Every structure is written in C-alpha cells, then in structure tokens.
Amino acid sequence: MDGEGEAEGEGASAPPGAAALLYLPDGSALPLPLEPPPGPTAAELLRRLQGALRLPPAASDALALWLGSELLEVQLKPRHRPLRLVRHWPELLLRFSLGSPAAIAQDEPCLQLRRNVFFPKSRELEEEELLRLLYEEAREQLKGGRYPVDPPEAAELGGLSCRLRLGPFEPGRHTELSLRPLLAELLPPGPPARWGALFRRSREPGPSQRLLEAFARAPGPEAPPAGLYRDFLRRCHALPGYGCAFFPGAIERPSGGLLARGGLRPVSVAVGLEGVTIIDPRQKHVLLSLTYPELCWELVGAVGQDGDPTGQDGDPTEPPQLWLEFDGDHEGAPVNRLLRVFSPQAELMSALIECCIELGGAAPPPEEQAPPPAGAAATPPEAAGARGAPLRRQESVTRPRLQRLATIDYVRDGQELRRVKPPRRSASFFSRGGAGGGSYSPVAGGTGGAGSEQG
Numbered sequence: 001m002d003g004e005g006e007a008e009g010e011g012a013s014a015p016p017g018a019a020a021l022l023y024l025p026d027g028s029a030l031p032l033p034l035e036p037p038p039g040p041t042a043a044e045l046l047r048r049l050q051g052a053l054r055l056p057p058a059a060s061d062a063l064a065l066w067l068g069s070e071l072l073e074v075q076l077k078p079r080h081r082p083l084r085l086v087r088h089w090p091e092l093l094l095r096f097s098l099g100s101p102a103a104i105a106q107d108e109p110c111l112q113l114r115r116n117v118f119f120p121k122s123r124e125l126e127e128e129e130l131l132r133l134l135y136e137e138a139r140e141q142l143k144g145g146r147y148p149v150d151p152p153e154a155a156e157l158g159g160l161s162c163r164l165r166l167g168p169f170e171p172g173r174h175t176e177l178s179l180r181p182l183l184a185e186l187l188p189p190g191p192p193a194r195w196g197a198l199f200r201r202s203r204e205p206g207p208s209q210r211l212l213e214a215f216a217r218a219p220g221p222e223a224p225p226a227g228l229y230r231d232f233l234r235r236c237h238a239l240p241g242y243g244c245a246f247f248p249g250a251i252e253r254p255s256g257g258l259l260a261r262g263g264l265r266p267v268s269v270a271v272g273l274e275g276v277t278i279i280d281p282r283q284k285h286v287l288l289s290l291t292y293p294e295l296c297w298e299l300v301g302a303v304g305q306d307g308d309p310t311g312q313d314g315d316p317t318e319p320p321q322l323w324l325e326f327d328g329d330h331e332g333a334p335v336n337r338l339l340r341v342f343s344p345q346a347e348l349m350s351a352l353i354e355c356c357i358e359l360g361g362a363a364p365p366p367e368e369q370a371p372p373p374a375g376a377a378a379t380p381p382e383a384a385g386a387r388g389a390p391l392r393r394q395e396s397v398t399r400p401r402l403q404r405l406a407t408i409d410y411v412r413d414g415q416e417l418r419r420v421k422p423p424r425r426s427a428s429f430f431s432r433g434g435a436g437g438g439s440y441s442p443v444a445g446g447t448g449g450a451g452s453e454q455g
Contacts, residue, residue: 019031019032019033019034020032020034020083020111021110021111022045022049022065022111022112022113023110023111023112023113024112024113024133024136025113025114025115025133025134025136025137025140026132026133026136027136027140030049030052032045032048032111034083035083037083037084037087038081038083038084039081039082039083039084040081040082040083041078041079041080041081042064042065042076042077042078042079042080042081042082043060043078043079045065045082046059046060046063046064046065046078047060049113054129055129055130055133056127056129056130058123058126058127058130059127059129059130061116061119061123062115062116062119062123062124062127062130062134063113063114063115063116063119063130063133064076064113064114064115064116064117065082065111065112065113065114066111066112066113066114067082067085067086067089067109067110067111067112068109068110068112069089069107069108069109069110070107071093071097071099071103071104071107072092072093072096072097072109072345073245073246074092074348075114075116075117075245082111085109086109086111089107089108089109090104090105090107093107095344096344096345096347096348097344097345098319098344113133114137115134115137115243117243117244117245117271117272117273117352118273118355118356118359119243120273121237121242121243124233124237125230125233125234128226131226131229131230131233132225132229134229134233135164135229135232135233138232138233138236138242139161139232141242142154142157142188142236143184143185143188144188145188145189145281145284146241146246146268146270146279147188147236147239147240147241147242148239148240148241148279148284148285148286148397148398149188149239149284149397149398150396150397150398151190151204151207151210152210153235153239154187154188155187155207155210155211155213155214156214156217156235157232157235157236158186158187158210158211158214158215159211159213159214159215159216159217159218160214160218160228160231160232160235161185161186161232162174162179162182162186162211162214162215162218163215163218163219163223163228164225164228164229164232165182165186166215167221168218168220168221169215169216169218169220171216174212174215174216175212176208176209176212179208179211179212179215180208183207183208183211186211187207187211188284189284190207190284191282191283191284191285191397192282192283219231239398240270240277240279240286240289240398241268241270241272241277241279242272243272243273244270244271244272244277245270245271245272245352246268246269246270247268247269247271247343247345247348247349248266248267248268248269248343248345249266249267249268249269249322249341249342249343249345249346249349250264250265250266250267250341250342250343251264251265251267251278251287251339251340251341251342251405251406252264252265252340252406253265253404253406254403254404254405254406255406264342265280265404266281266282267279267280267281267287267341268280268281269322269341269343269349271349271352271353271356272356273356273359274291274292275289275290275291275292275294275295276288276289276290276292276295276297276324276349276353277289277290278339278341278405280401280404283397284397285397285398285399285401286397286398286399286400286401287400287401287402287404287405288324288326288339288400288402288405289400290324290326292353292356292357294326294327295324295325295326296324296325296326297322297323297324297325297350297353298322298323298325299320299321299322299323299346299347299350300320300321300322300323300340300346301318301319301320301321301346302320302346302347302350318342319342319343319344319346320342320343320344320346320347321340321341321342321343321346322340322341322343322346322349322350323338323339323340323341324338324339324341325337325338325339326339328402328407328409330409335409335410336409336410337405337407337408337409337410338407338408338409338410339405339406339407339408340408
C-alpha cells in the first residue's frame with residue numbers, strides 16, 4: 001500500500017534517549033530507540049525484532065509491521081519507513097479516511113507487529129515458535145468482532161482460550177460464575193438483540209454455560225500448548241475474513257419493503273489471498289463472499305486514476321467506489337451482478353486485490369478450507385450432536401445474505417433488467433479490451449481477473 005511521503009523535510013531529530021513503542025499481538029509493548037530521520041525501514045525493524053524476540057527465520061514472511069488507528073490501518077511494505085509515515089499520517093488520513101479535521105488532528109497511529117496478509121494459512125502451523133503470536137492476534141481479532149462466528153463455534157474457541165489461560169478444566173473450581181467475568185475476553189461480541197427477543201425466554205444455553213461446556217470438552221493436562229494453539233488456529237481458518245485486511249465501506253440498501261429506508265449500509269470489506277468478503281459489522285454476519293475466480297472488479301472515481309486524471313469529473317465529495325461483478329440469477333435466469341462499494345479506501349482495496357491475484361490467490365480445495373480440529377475424532381457422537389443442534393445452516397452468520405444486497409443486474413445477452421446510470425465511469429475492464437468506451441458487456445462463466453487496472 002503506497003502512501004510513503006516523498007518530502008525531504010523530515011523535521012527535527014528526536015531528543016537523545018527517546019523511544020517509540022511497538023505493540024505485540026498479545027498487547028505488550030516493546031520500546032524502540034528513535035533514530036534520526038528518516039529512520040529504519042520496516043524490513044530493518046522486523047529483523048531487529050526477530051533477534052530480540054528470538055523468532056525463527058519464517059517470521060519475516062509470517063509477520064509484518066502495521067501502522068493503525070481508529071481511522072486507518074496499513075500494512076507496511078519492507079521499504080516503508082515508519083517514522084516518515086507517522087510524520088505524514090494526517091495527509092494519509094485526508095486521502096483515505098472520512099475523519100473530520102478535528103479527528104484527524106488528534107489521531108495518532110500505533111506501530112504494531114501483526115500477521116502478514118500475504119502469508120498463506122497453509123504455512124501457519126509449521127513453525128512452533130510463531131504459534132503463540134498468531135494465536136494472540138487471532139484471539140484479539142475475534143474479541144474485536146471482526147470475524148463472523150456462530151455461537152457454538154465461538155464457544156469452542158473460547159473453551160480453548162480458557163484451557164490456555166486457566167489450565168486444565170476442574171469441575172469443582174471452574175463454574176459459570178467464575179467464568180462470567182472473563183466472557184468479554186474469551187467470547188466475541190454478538191449481534192445486537194432484536195426487540196422481540198427481550199420479551200421471550202430463550203431455551204438455548206447462555207454464553208457462560210456454552211463456554212463452560214466447551215471448556216470441559218477441551219483437551220486435558222496431557223495436551224501441550226503448541227497443540228492447543230494449532231487447534232485454535234485450525235478453527236479460525238474456517239472463519240470468514242481470517243488473515244485478511246479490513247477496510248470500512250458502505251453499500252446501497254435494497255429499496256422497497258415496509259420501511260423502504262434505502263440509503264447506505266455500513267460494511268466491512270475483508271480482502272485476503274483467497275478472495276473478498278463483505279461483512280455487516282453491526283449484525284456480525286456475511287453479506288457476500290467471493291473467491292477471485294468468481295469475481296471481476298474495477299476501481300471507479302479514484303483521484304489520478306486512468307481515465308480520470310484529476311478525479312474531478314464528477315462529484316468531488318463522493319468517495320471512490322470498488323465495483324465487484326459476479327454471477328447470479330434473477331427469477332431463474334442467469335445474470336451478471338454488479339455491487340458498488342463506496343469507501344475512501346477503495347484504492348487500497350483494489351491495490352490489495354491486484355497483489356493477491358498476482359500471488360496466485362484462489363480458493364483452496366474444499367477439504368482444505370476447514371480442517372477438522374485435532375481432537376475432533378475423540379469427541380463422543382452424542383456430544384458432537386448436542387454441540388451442533390442449536391445451529392442450522394440457514395441461520396449461520398457465515399452464510400452469505402445476497403437478498404440484502406442492492407445490485408445492478410444484467411442478463412447474459414447484454415439486455416438490462418433495469419436501467420441504472422452509474423454516477424461516473426473510467427476506462428472499464430467490462431469493455432474487454434475496447435478503446436475505453438462506456439458499453440457494458442457481461443462476463444462469461446463467472447471467471448475474471450484484474451483487467452488492466454493498477455490499484
């Protein structure tokens with residue numbers, strides 16, 4: 001993700017003895033001496049961390065430095081200089097966020113050691129020395145509510161965290177009452193309760209009871225920590241958005257219905273090596289999940305983009321858009337669907353999609369998407385049935401909810417189902433090699449690539 005300032009004026013040097021804090025996945029901070037500008041590169045800092053934390057050589061591939069705040073998160077390239085980017089942080093926020101001037105003036109980024117977006121999940125479990133760091137970050141992301149997860153699976157993950165934090169389960173010592181103060185630490189936040197649920201009693205077990213039961217099923221004292229970390233990460237591999245970078249955005253609400261609200265729905269866009277997932281951050285469920293062979297994309301309205309040299313050919317106050325095209329059906333007929341994602345970070349999304357496709361990003365075979373936990377074979381059939389009983393596939397938060405998307409649909413022969421005039425266009429990959437005209441031709445078979453866009 002580019003954004004490194006090119007200005008030579010880096011300001012005054014830091015006073016002797018000054019240090020910056022680098023935050024590790026477990027929340028602890030490591031002081032780093034501040035060097036004269038422009039400071040070390042991200043690759044140089046990562047090599048120093050490998051020595052200080054005694055990490056294996058694979059850490060340079062599995063981990064990366066991030067700069068993040070409430071308004072923007074970016075994974076640094078090896079050549080980026082964190083000190084320079086911090087000095088130019090307000091400029092990045094003006095370009096890639098919707099923060100107010102007051103919020104931008106007060107925003108301060110944190111330097112973090114986190115998982116590398118380009119590190120494949122298949123290699124995560126190979127290096128035992130990295131398992132704890134990867135576990136800690138996955139647990140923090142779960143606690144922050146980024147990964148949609150059904151309550152039974154959340155309880156299983158929480159039970160493994162209980163085992164790692166509290167030791168082996170002891171019936172007389174570990175009770176619902178003793179676990180309640182830890183619920184916010186061990187279970188991800190759920191969706192807001194519907195008003196009707198406030199007036200009826202649920203027959204399903206509560207969070208503390210589910211957590212206690214999962215804790216009791218966790219491996220006993222003979223299980224080493226490394227095995228527990230692997231079990232936790234294997235379960236996380238099946239969660240939507242795991243290993244991805246997350247971007248804020250908004251999509252159009254479907255029109256019609258009793259309230260007919262329309263307008264925009266806030267979403268979180270997860271982009272990773274395997275594809276793109278659109279998540280409702282409030283309801284904590286998946287709206288759309290596409291692998292790269294299933295989609296085509298286009299960046300529209302970015303400043304300085306090809307076909308829009310100044311970025312001022314339309315409404316300058318409207319954020320850029322990421323257009324996603326995929327196959328669908330309308331009343332039984334195959335159509336091409338176009339979803340528009342509005343976001344000031346659409347340019348970053350497009351660049352990351354292009355990088356992932358260049359690295360060969362594609363969906364793994366079905367048998368590799370959700371490897372069974374190591375202890376699954378030892379689970380009694382009745383316990384497994386009881387654990388799966390509350391969950392029905394139709395209600396799973398990981399199942400895409402296409403009916404909640406407002407898409408522009410086109411039939412395969414080019415005839416429009418309904419007339420929609422896009423707000424602005426650039427040279428489009430939809431023309432399939434044309435001279436940049438505005439004609440729109442459908443995709444055949446749902447396969448697509450990056451086109452000629454340079455995110």
